[in-house]
Amino acid sequence: MRILFVCHGNICRSPMAEFIMKALTRSQGLERQYFIESAAVSSEEAGNPIYPPAKRCLVQHGVPFDNGKRARQITRADYDRFDRIICMDASNLRLIRRIIPSDPDNKVHLLMSYTGRGRDVADPWYTGDFEEAFQDILEGCEAILANGMLFQ
Numbered sequence: 001m002r003i004l005f006v007c008h009g010n011i012c013r014s015p016m017a018e019f020i021m022k023a024l025t026r027s028q029g030l031e032r033q034y035f036i037e038s039a040a041v042s043s044e045e046a047g048n049p050i051y052p053p054a055k056r057c058l059v060q061h062g063v064p065f066d067n068g069k070r071a072r073q074i075t076r077a078d079y080d081r082f083d084r085i086i087c088m089d090a091s092n093l094r095l096i097r098r099i100i101p102s103d104p105d106n107k108v109h110l111l112m113s114y115t116g117r118g119r120d121v122a123d124p125w126y127t128g129d130f131e132e133a134f135q136d137i138l139e140g141c142e143a144i145l146a147n148g149m150l151f152q
Helices: 013-027 052-060 076-081 090-099 111-115 130-146
Strands: 002-007 035-040 084-087 108-110
Touching (some): 002 076, 013 035, 013 052, 084 090, 108 111, 111 130
Parallel strands (some): 002 035, 084 108
8 A cells, every 4th residue: 555645845744644654554564565655735845854843743752754854745646656645634635636636546535534534634833733733643544554444
């Protein structure tokens, strides 16, 4: 399963999701079954590292991450490369349509929809609450793994 997590800038929520999901799959012995990356709908932060407060939150929870991770913008080619493109909020869903105008294979989803709640993961860039974002992302990632049949 190839998963691409997407947020606005790829410096907070989507890299947190990338590394949370990698840690969860590793802890369950599933890391070989998943290929996980993250990207942005915008090019604003391209080339920038994970935002320091997001890194601190991952460290506080014992989630390892690649310090060399750099933000990148999603491309049209990513639609063919990934089985699922999972967005953090409704704005990401709207903006992704500029890059990937159609979704014939139903690959693009909101992360929290996997929990049964189609709400947004609040953007800690604006809220300052990285812990709330972490908990939402963790819940969403756990739901993805618990409901693997959604990928069939």
